[in-house]
Amino acid sequence: MSEPILKVEDLRTYFYSYAKEAFIRSVDGVSFSIKKGEVLGIVGESGCGKSITAQSVMGLVTDGPGIISGSILLTYNGKTINLLEGLSDYVSVKTRRKAILEIAKDVTGWLKRSEILMRGVRGKVISMIFQNPKSALNPFIPVGEQIAESIMLHSGISAKKEAIGAAAKWLERVQIDSPSMRLYDYPFGLSGGMCQRVMIAMALSAEPALLIADEPTTGLDVTIQTKIIELLKQLKEELNLTILLITHDMSVIMQLADRIAVMYGGRIVEYGLKREIMDSDSFIRHPYTIALLNSLPTVEEIKMKERLRAIKGDVPDTIILYRGCRFYERCDLKNERVKKRCKESEPEMIEIGTGHYMRCWLAEE
Amino acid sequence: MRHRLAPAITVYIMSDTILDVVNLKKYFYHSTGLFSSLKKEKSVIPAVDDVSFYLKEKETLGLVGESGCGKTTVGKLILRLIEPTDGKIVFNGMDMRNLRKSELRKVRSQMQMIFQDLDAALNPRMKVKDILKEAITVYEDLDYYTVNKRITELMNQVNLKKSKLGNYPDELSGGEKRRVGIARVLAVKPRLIIADEPTSALDVSIQAQVINLLRDLQEELGLSYLFISHDLRLVELISDKVAVMYMGRIVEMGLSDRIAHKPMHPYTNVLWSSLTEGGEKTISRGLSWQVFDFGQSVTGCRFHPRCEVFKARGNPKECTDPQNEPKLTETGTSHYVACHFPLL
Structure with missing residues (x-):
């Protein structure tokens, strides 16, 4: 029961951009795991790497210049397989244009093998519903x-x-x-x-052992959205489904997820059980999670016709290599004491409660 | 027959009513099959059926409803982008339907539309600068210096960096594209803006930015908005009045506060209860799966096949009587509802 069905460790999916002669780090070191019968919700703005994470798990990232690394461990019928097994032998990171093309050629051999493996997995073990x-x-x-x-x-x-x-x-x-x-x-x-x-x-x-739902309610009417969420909830109870839910809508996460991973700029910045993160009287949350929650108007705010608390600025560029925290530019909570640190070095995932991790210097305080 | 909602003609030249829509109708004729033109009876889709409302200056009217209920068609009809079948649209004392083409062009500089589809609305082969320049010079002949000054002013108004002027639309993020769209609309100095789902393609965080911007601009420039959306939270927040549409008709209209918290039409009630507030509770009172379909012939009240009240009251005759479709009637201070059994 406690054995995870899917365990993703340090997943990196980079695309090479010829125009900018640099890597786009869409997914940059993501780790999470899903237990049987659990719903893990990945939430974040568009461009933060949610969908690419799901596509990497499904083996749907098109081949082409770029890099995928890390491990995706899938457990079903009592055995565990690594969907990215053997890939690391082929990859060596060189950013020169010619070198990238050579790597892409090399990887085709692995891709063929992977395709045969994935054909047995896709649809049967992991299936996906799209936006x-x-x-x-x-x-x-x-x-x-x-x-x-x-x-x-x-x-x-x-x-x-x-x-x-x-x-x-x-x-x-x-x-x-x-x-x-x-x-x-x-x-x-x-x-x-x-x-x-x-x-x-x-x-x-x-x-399937795992269902990946990529924005299952986006583009539908409000009334139908509620019904789809209810249906997924009901099916989850009936069939003991395991769901990887990807959405940018916090209210969907609130209703369905057991565990939440908040993604920002290709990284998970907060990870933990929903009740720990969402409890209003819980200890600390990541500034980005707070900002995301705040940008949804509450009933009181609507009544008073207050200004919405928008997150200033835009989603970060995943081409730039960041030295400090990726949320630094948009963060409201960086206090004077840790400010310098925020700018200069990126925080690690720090455990702040049982199974509740956060990537923020404030957590250390 | 004039609708009881509209003030008399002489009044709205004097008063601050900027837009008055009376008994507006748009029927689309739906042809099926190769020989459909030979058939005598054509199937009619009443996309907008007898819609009346008015909008005062510096006010925001929210138009809500499920997709396909005719919200966008109303917006397009007001601008006369499509010709109405029947009805009257009075903008600023002028009857839009009687205007000639050259006059219409002038009037359109005062009313502008923000379109839903970001990518389709901006020409992908034009730089931001050229997009704005085109909009600025379309009604006025201005010199280079004035145009540049105006572009800078517009960019400031929508909080866009000047460095973005040389970019093409596909180099911008969703929020930036939306802001360019708003800047272009502002370029002709409109008084009324019809905003058709301005935030539907945006992230929550960016959505909040755009909504704040729209509200700031309203205060700054004294704009009136017709805000078309299916996001009920935003509509409630930004609007003074809200009109709820169902199958081409307005079923309820009133102050946004009243509509959201004391709805009288069963449909409005269901719409707002399908919203979930942050916490754990899920409201399962939602509608049935069924969505409306213009192809089905519904007699009487259009909502009755999905209506909870209709079921609870044991299928009363009034609701299905074809002669007796509920009319929009005033039930409280500027609160109108079209229902035989309004909720109290």
Whole structure:
């Protein structure tokens, strides 16, 4: 039970930019783990590396000049595999243009091996639901057939009729009315919320060990957002799902997540149980988490028509190498005593409570 | 017949009403199949159906509703980017529908729209400087010096660094692009801004920046806003009045405070209860999965298939009677609701 399903250690995903002749450090040393039946929510602004983290886990980062390193340990059926095994042998960091091209050539051998491995993992062990369900579904195939296809591929059912029957059961499970009729509908005939539920049905039909939900509610209407969250919550209880939830919406995190990782500029800046981080009377939080929470207006603030507390400035550039804390420029809480330190050296992850980590010099005080 | 909501014609030239929309209608004709033009009956989509409201100077009216309810169409109709089927739009004492093209051009300098799609709104092949220059010189012939002065002024107004002037739109972040869009709108010195989902593509932190900016500008320049959004929190925060749309109709309208905390229409109630406040509690009173569909023929009140009150009252006849669709009626001080059984 306590054995983590997914354990990511020091994951780095860099892309090489020819225009700027430098690496874009999209994911820069991220570590986290998910236990069975747990929901880990990764939250942060766009451009902070949330989606790239998920794509790295799924092996969906396109090959090309760049670097992936670290380890992704996946445990299922009693065995543990490292999805990035052997990759480190191929990678040596040289920033000259020619050198990068050579590395990319070298890695193809590893990529081929990885692709075979990933084919057994994707959909079966880890499945994913995407932000834009309409573009993720094939517009030319009825949704029932698309779900059946995934069932036939992963569950060992080879008769199509049987698979379609199973698909209908899944549609019912995600609360779609008259599922046996909806099976023959095309994605364009369904609403956004319905498409998202079809995606969820498809993702769950292979009974994966881990579900990655990348912004599952973005772009949907408020009323449907609430319903999708409720549905995910309910399915989690029923099937004992493990979910890696990626979102920029704090209110989604509040409702679904058990554990939270706040990302900023390619790094996790705070990590811990939701109740520890979100408790209003809890001890300390990362200044960025506080700023994120504050930028959502509270009921009182709306009533008084107060000014919103925006975070000044913009998301950090992941090309620049930072000496100090990445949040320094936008931070309101840097106090005089630690200010110099904030600017000059980057804080490490410091444990401030049981399983509650924070990357801030204030935590040391 | 004039709608009871609108003040009499003579009044709004004198008073501070800047925009008056009366019984506005837009029907789209939906053709299906190859020989649909031969068919006598065409299916009609009443995207905007009998919408009336007015907007006073320096005031903000929030227009909320689910996607597809006709919010954006209302915005476009006011600017006459699409022609209304019926109804009246009076802007600043002028009937927009009677204007000739050259007159319309002049009037449009006073009313501007901020569009939802950031990337489609800015020309990717023009630098920020040229985008602003084009907007500044479109109505006035100005010399180089004045244009540059105006560009600097605009950049200051929207808190953009001058170094961004040489950038192309795709080199800017979402928040910066949005601010360039706002600067371009301000360039023609409008009095009314129709903001169509100005924050929907932005992060929460950037969203707050843009909302603060819009509110500052309103105070500084005395602008009026028609704020179209589906983010209820922001609408409540920024608006003086809120109108809730459902399937092309306004179902409730009133002061934002009242709409949010004492809603009378069951739909408004459901919309606001679908918001969750930071904490643990989840409100499961939400709507059914079903979304409205203009293709379905609904008789009587358009909301009744999804309505909780309708179910709770044991499917009363009034709600389904085709002759008796609820009309927007005043129930309190400037609070209007279109429902047979309003919540109290």
